[in-house]
Amino acid sequence: MTENSYRWECKPFQELTVNELYSILRLRSEVFVVEQNCIFLDQDNKDQKCFHVMGWDGDQLVASTRLVPKSVSYPDYHSIGRVVSSPAYRGKGVGRALMQYSIDQYILCFGNEPIKIGAQLYLKNFYESLGFVQTSDIYDEDGIDHIEMIRASQK
Numbered sequence: 001m002t003e004n005s006y007r008w009e010c011k012p013f014q015e016l017t018v019n020e021l022y023s024i025l026r027l028r029s030e031v032f033v034v035e036q037n038c039i040f041l042d043q044d045n046k047d048q049k050c051f052h053v054m055g056w057d058g059d060q061l062v063a064s065t066r067l068v069p070k071s072v073s074y075p076d077y078h079s080i081g082r083v084v085s086s087p088a089y090r091g092k093g094v095g096r097a098l099m100q101y102s103i104d105q106y107i108l109c110f111g112n113e114p115i116k117i118g119a120q121l122y123l124k125n126f127y128e129s130l131g132f133v134q135t136s137d138i139y140d141e142d143g144i145d146h147i148e149m150i151r152a153s154q155k
Helices: 018-035 094-110 121-128
Strands: 007-012 051-057 060-070 078-084 113-121 132-134 140-141 144-151
Touching: 007 094, 018 051, 018 060, 018 078, 051 078, 051 094, 060 094, 094 121, 113 121, 113 132, 121 132, 121 144
Parallel strands: 078 113
Antiparallel strands: 007 051, 051 060, 060 078, 113 144, 132 144, 140 144
16 A cells, blocks of 8 residues: 555544544554553543544545644644554555645645644654754653654745
8 A cells, every 4th residue: 555545634623524533533542542551631622623634545544643723732833743643554654644744734724834743752753854853852751752843834
């Protein structure tokens, strides 16, 4: 499966179907809670304010992000969060395709403004390849090293 064969969608929370929302929450739980062993409350009352990016292989959700409006996660910044890809699809380009589509949709939704993220440290090089720059020291979040990164507005 190549990155071009996935079906990408971006919807505001209010337009998600029940099945789409279930698929998003299930994938996030599969990766963040089960695989990464992080016990946290995923439903943080931000989803309702966000646009949701979904990557589908047929009827299977394989990747997702949420596009977060300014000052919801970080003061004075928009963000891309809850970046997740199915373990079965890793190494097939889905993560890069997900982030590129998310950045493109972010610009359509919010304009060409800086994007701030909280990235898992081991993905630093990946995010740098997409134009993000580390802006914080390493910090612990749910037992995983993270850093804050910003992608500047594009000229």
